[in-house]
């Protein structure tokens with residue numbers, strides 16, 4: 001029995017290639033890196049793990065080997081690796097660093 005995969009592509013007014021409901025990210029390292037950086041280490045996010053990142057990106061973006069490339073990106077993140085090595089289970093080292101930089105008011 002053949003399995004038919006129905007995929008619909010369309011081009012948006014701004015030239016973006018849309019696959020289903022997702023933006024099809026071109027095979028361009030700079031573009032993919034920008035998407036990964038915005039999702040992983042912009043100042044508004046707290047370095048999510050690869051599974052969370054994949055779940056957040058999946059409804060909006062798609063490219064071949066996306067899941068693998070997200071995992072590789074997180075593995076190569078110095079901050080994530082440092083947090084993993086320190087292995088604290090009672091506080092988040094990222095918060096600790098931020099609070100240490102606040103001036104004491106007492």
Ligand SMILES: [Zn+2]
Nearest residue numbers: 047077079080
């Ligand atoms: Zn990270």
